[in-house]
Amino acid sequence: MRRDVFQAIADPTRRAIIALIALQAMTPNAIAEHFDTTRQAVSKHLQILTECDLLRPQQQGREIYYHLEVEKLKEVDQWLAQYRSIWETRFSQLDDVLSTLKQNTK
Amino acid sequence: MRRDVFQAIADPTRRAIIALIALQAMTPNAIAEHFDTTRQAVSKHLQILTECDLLRPQQQGREIYYHLEVEKLKEVDQWLAQYRSIWETRFSQLDDVLSTLKQNTK
DNA sequence: AATTTGTGCAACCAAATAGTTGCGCGTATA
DNA sequence: TATACGCGCAACTATTTGGTTGCACAAATT
Structure with a gap:
């Protein structure tokens, strides 16, 4: 089963969970209260997020706190980095060239 | 049908396509040659990437060049930004701890 | 004009996904 | 000790996904 960060953050609910936990480690029940879904559904998302090491479970008595x-997330950042350099530089230089080329071929 | 950037970059094949096209706009056939899959499979990925505006098709005769x-991708970057600040601040605090740990274990 | 080439699109299929319900196992509390 | 609570796990379902095959259409080539 494919289990990487990109797959994990593809789901909007999981991104919402990440946003929640970023502020404060939480238990499955506490997280589920923020959405109109069942605890088990949330639990599945937590499992996926944990499997790709985006979350870390911390047992505390009978409760389990999930930490972000x-x-x-640096993995995503590193992937983005290669394109960030493009959108930062390309802009001013190539824009004119492209537009003139486009006009000539018309 | 959900069609956002996060969903689009979740698939490894699509990320590979993005990497290819970043260097140079290409036609579906040309792209398909880089993977061991059919043109139609690639075509579907191109459609998804185009639907969420990550790719722009440019008809040229009977060929269609896809531009990145x-x-x-800034959308992903903006989403990351809120967490980048977290891992950057956390870092500086931990940096001293880590460096001293490193020295001790050496 | 006939053929080849580059495409998109629709129909179909297997696998993955998101969600539900029901259960069992520990941990707290009475 | 008995009961309530928090949780993970397994089974099941509906939907989405990635892929294939076959077709139609327009542009190039002969």
């Missing part, structure tokens, strides 16, 4: 592993 | 709209 922000570091893991 | 790098700007669209």
